Amino acid sequence: MSHATLSRRRFTLATAAASLALPSFAQTAWPSKPIRIVVPYTPGGFTDQMARLVQIGLQTRLGQPVLIDNKPGANSLIGVDAIAKAPPDGSTFGVVIAAYAANTTLYPKLPYDPRKDLTGVSLMGVSPLLAAVNVDAPFKTARDLIDFARANPGKVSFGSSGNGSAAHLTTELWKSLTQTYMIHIPYRGAVPALTDLMGGQIQLFFDAPTGLINQAKAGKVRLIGVAGDKRLAAAPEVPTFIEQGFAGFTGSTWAGMLAPAGTPRDIVKRMSEEVARIVRSDDTRAKLDAMGTIPAGSTPEEFDAFITAETAKWGKVIRTAGVKAE
Numbered sequence: 244m245s246h247a248t249l250s251r252r253r254f255t256l257a258t259a260a261a262s263l264a265l266p267s268f269a270q271t272a273w274p275s276k277p278i279r280i281v282v283p284y285t286p287g288g289f290t291d292q293m294a295r296l297v298q299i300g301l302q303t304r305l306g307q308p309v310l311i312d313n314k315p316g317a318n319s320l321i322g323v324d325a326i327a328k329a330p331p332d333g334s335t336f337g338v339v340i341a342a343y344a345a346n347t348t349l350y351p352k353l354p355y356d357p358r359k360d361l362t363g364v365s366l367m368g369v370s371p372l373l374a375a376v377n378v379d380a381p382f383k384t385a386r387d388l389i390d391f392a393r394a395n396p397g398k399v400s401f402g403s404s405g406n407g408s409a410a411h412l413t414t415e416l417w418k419s420l421t422q423t424y425m426i427h428i429p430y431r432g433a434v435p436a437l438t439d440l441m442g443g444q445i446q447l448f449f450d451a452p453t454g455l456i457n458q459a460k461a462g463k464v465r466l467i468g469v470a471g472d473k474r475l476a477a478a479p480e481v482p483t484f485i486e487q488g489f490a491g492f493t494g495s496t497w498a499g500m501l502a503p504a505g506t507p508r509d510i511v512k513r514m515s516e517e518v519a520r521i522v523r524s525d526d527t528r529a530k531l532d533a534m535g536t537i538p539a540g541s542t543p544e545e546f547d548a549f550i551t552a553e554t555a556k557w558g559k560v561i562r563t564a565g566v567k568a569e
Contacts, residue, residue, distance in 0.1 A: 273333050277308040281337040283322020285315045289451050293498035294338040300521035327355035331505035341409040341496045348558035349407040349568050363546030364500035365518040366539040371471025371495045372413050372449045375464040380446050385468045385487045392423040400426040401447035402436035410449045412557050413494025415564040451496050452535025470494040477535040515543050
């Protein structure tokens, strides 16, 4: 064999070995096309707001258009199913909230398997729920409300944005902890529930802080507690339920990003890092503070563990209270 032939063969083998050691072109070039973020709810709500908070930052940092795709319906099942069944190539992600964890227990059969079809990317932010009462109600504090409910079983009705929503399950948890009987009135969304609270048709409503804080400032509702570990920067005058003697009582909605299972781990990790960088930035943090939302920015593994814990917590509440899907 000639010296030239031997050299060519060595070069070919060395090139082949080097190509095996390098990541694929698809991975190194990500993202090579626009990215879609599926939101399983209508525009304007908490989930949509959280997705749009990271949209511009992701476009700037990733160099590709980031498109929000609202797919509402069936308590988020339609949108989540779209995330689960999307190609796992790093072009589709989704943003979900607490209902995602509750739905695992709430629905006996889901169109997707949350453990096999989806993977966590990052917990974006946690929004402890606020409790609001009608301004003309005969109770001004959380303790007043519980005393009234115990003395008048069934006289207090509470609204929620739907069966199995974070608002519903948080109130059911509070009922269980305080051993009170209050009547649940489910609504199709937070707006009609808040309208009836202000009108006096219901007496109590737990919800994400964004809508309630503005109505409280306008004197249309009274805030009686934060279902979190500490007070909110956006409503520092409102005490936590723990401060008021309801030990261990917390309830929140949250927003987090998912990807279809099978999405390459380096892509999931990169997206997680970018989301964390954005939600922790001074600009985004100020916007989240105004919404009553605490920025997170977790790793994929941390978010998966968080979902597992949330699924167990709300699953217990659903079974204890006998909550059924609408």
